[in-house]
Amino acid sequence: MEVANHIILIVAVLVTFAIFASVLSSRIGAPVLLVFLGLGMLAGEDGLGGIQFSDFKVAYLIGSVALALILFDGGSRTRRDAFKQAGAPALILATAGVVFTALITGVATHYLLGLEWVEAMLLGTIVGSTDAAAVFSLLHLKGLRLKQRVAATLEVESGINDPMAIFLTLILVQVAASGESLQHAIAHPLPLLWDFAWQLVGGIIFGVIGGQIVLRAVNRLQLSAGLYPILACALALVVFATTQAAGASGFLAIYLVGYRLGNNAHRATAEIARFLDGMAWLSQIGLFLMMGLLVTPSRLLPILLPALAISAVLMLVARPVAVALCIWPFNFTRKEGAFISWVGLRGAVPIFLAMIPVMSGLHNAYVIFAVAYVVVLTSLIAQGWTVPRIARMAGLELPPRPSPRARVELGLPAGVGRSVVAYTVDPMSIMALRRPRRLPLPAGTEILSVMSDGQVRTLQPGDGFNGGDIVMLLTEPDALPSLDRLFGARKARPKAKGIGPVDFTLDAGANAGEVAEMYGFMVTPHERDLSLAGLMQARLGREIEVGQRIRAGSVELVAIGIDAERAPSKVGLDLDPPPPQSAMTLLRLRANEIRNSVREMFLS
Structure with a gap:
């Protein structure tokens, strides 16, 4: 009994510290998941806490449930429009993109660490997929707003790329454990292709059917309001476990269950959304704290330099090449492609997958685990910390919407x-x-x-x-x-001579249709594909002066920066302009201007 109380106390203290630490991290701009991971390392056997935890089987079980709940929440937040906008590029990134990334990283691993080809490719596969928890945290919890197509591509890719990474990891672990060569496995591809096809298709089938069952159960059962979220989570986990037992991808299935629930009307919408938000937070805190406890930092030192080199190859070569090969048919701009490459965040999934070789007893299993851990740390530090700044530099960040008080x-x-x-x-x-x-x-x-x-x-x-x-x-x-x-509350509106007050400053190259949808102003169908600069030039002429405005429904766009060609470089958005004046008022003002001009001409 005393041991149980001890465990409860330790867990509660760690979670409490993690929550307080997340508040501090938001003030310094640090990725919150990095804080959770660092706190777990600090509490581990090499840290101040001295807690010894090395049970990989327990960690794998807890990690499976936590990742499933994170994906369930992520699926419920993914809007139907995201699949319409970015389903095709996200699917290619989630399949071929993972393979390209794994191949390039595996080659680098073979030469940097001297591992056998099977083990090197296994490491490349483990770190080859982007992490749903990290991406969802970045896009939803930090309030970063990106252009819709870019955000949708990143969100959908991270939600559906786990089947490919898990499938390749299990296959390569099986090959390594059996002593077969990688060439022999490649020479007999039909069993591998069948397994992958079932992982993907089976996950979709179970996810679609399971999503419909969960939706009907929530809508038809008469329960207390507090039981609906518990019912939804319990049924979603049933779908996850059943799919896994059938040899298909339970992670893809539970993501689709969440997607089905989040895009259809059902009872207790607000209660389920709040509950899933809390469960996703708890899952991320618990998962990253546990991952931090699982590693021994002192054992990372012997492989630190080659691990950092592998991480650099992954971030600067493998991911960019894979993204470039996968998205070139979809007309992304160069800046959008570079940004998608940089947001290939690694998080809990690589560490979770790296447990499989350890539990299988492979010869270099802990080396693979340690390198995967370093890759995750460097990704969260180098990429997670800089994503908002890179988004602004690439012109892909949109101004935040005012948040409602309640x-x-x-x-x-x-x-x-x-x-x-x-x-x-x-x-x-x-x-x-x-x-x-x-x-x-x-x-x-x-x-x-x-x-x-x-x-x-x-x-x-x-x-x-x-x-x-x-x-x-x-x-x-x-x-x-x-x-x-x-x-939502607005900040104090800055005023400048000749410009007047504006609420937001936008890049003049932003798409007018996308900004119109987000801020509720009106553009004609043929204006939707124009940039904001093009919209203003279409309405005002080719040469524009600072301070000129155009009316768009209930808002006004203001030219607050002009480039050398007399085109807007920065556009202000005034959400509360004065009401438009009537035609009679405008005629009266124009008559007054003419009268004053004539008077000045004769008096001068």
């Missing part, structure tokens, strides 16, 4: 297709600055009630909203990002 979603019966949401009005939001008739509410959105100081009041046409008011709306699920923008 949003509560109320569940409606499945099939209704609409949601009831309640927001608390922030004093610095557009809702507090505009009258209701000037609010650009999304289509299909209705204000149901307004509560001020605990009293429900009827909204009159001339009434406005005050900070702290609670507004309840009936809306479409797709309209929530636009409502978040309306209710």
Whole structure:
């Protein structure tokens, strides 16, 4: 009993420290997963904690469940549009991309470490796939907003590339354990191709069927609201384990279950989303803490230099070459391709896969495990720490949306297709600055009630909203990002002479259609493919002056930077411009200008 209490105390203290450390990491810009991993190493046998943990079987079991839950949450966050935008390039990166990366890294490993070809290729395979936990953490938890196609490619690739990495790892471990040569395995490819096909196709079949079962169970069973998230997770893990037992990819299956649940109306939407968010956080904390405890840093020193060289080859050669070969048919720009290459983050999956050779008793298993660990550390430090800066340099980062002060979603019966949401009005939001008739509410959105100081009041046409008011709306699920923008607090708007206030500064090369969708302004169909600079030039002419504006629905675009060719280099976005003046007012102002000009001409 005393040992059990000890374990509970240690686990609770580690998780608590990890949470506090994550707050500190966000202030210095460090990847939160690196903090969890470092804290685990600090608590391990070479660190201050002195905790000895070397049970790879237990770690593999816990790691399997944690990765499954992370992928389940990631699938539920992946929108249907992401597959439409980036399904093809992501699938090629998740299959052929992993193979190309593994081959190049394996060759480097053979010459840098002197391992046999089978073991070298095994290491290349283990570190060949991007990590879902790291990518989802970067794209969702840090609030980094990228151009939609680039973000969708990275997100979908990381969610579906595990089957290829796991399949190749298991095959190469089997070859190494049996003593066969790599050439013999390659000479008889049919069994390998069949195994891979079943991993992929079986994972899809179990995932699609399992997703439908989970969705129906959530919608049809009458349960307490708190039981729906538990039911969803339990059934998803049943699908995962059943798929694994059938020899297919359980990780792909549970990702598709989450995707199915997250893209269809169901009961307890808000409860399940919050529960999965918490479970994903707990899984990541537990997984990376355990990985940190599992390694002995002093045993990394003998292979540190060649491991760093292998990591450099992976980041600077193998991943860029693989990405270039896989995405060239899809018209990505050079900057987009370079950014996708750099965000090939390695995280828990390589360490998780590196446990398999150790449990199989291969000769150089711990060397492979140690190198994989160094690769993960360098990836999180070099890539994870610099991704936001690289995104800005490549012109791929989009300004953050204002976050709402508080949003509560109320569940409606499945099939209704609409949601009831309640927001608390922030004093610095557009809702507090505009009258209701000037609010650009999304289509299909209705204000149901307004509560001020605990009293429900009827909204009159001339009434406005005050900070702290609670507004309840009936809306479409797709309209929530636009409502978040309306209710979110904005920073103080900078003003410059001849320009006026702006909320965000955008790169003039950003796609007008993508920015229009995110900020709710209007462009015509033939303007959607233009850049912001091209949009302004199409409406104002080829030569533009600083401070010139164009109206786009309820917002205005402002030229705040001009290049040598008199085209915008920076474009400001004013989310709260003055209302457009009537034609009569404009005629009156023009008449006054003419009268003043004539008067000055005769008086001078």
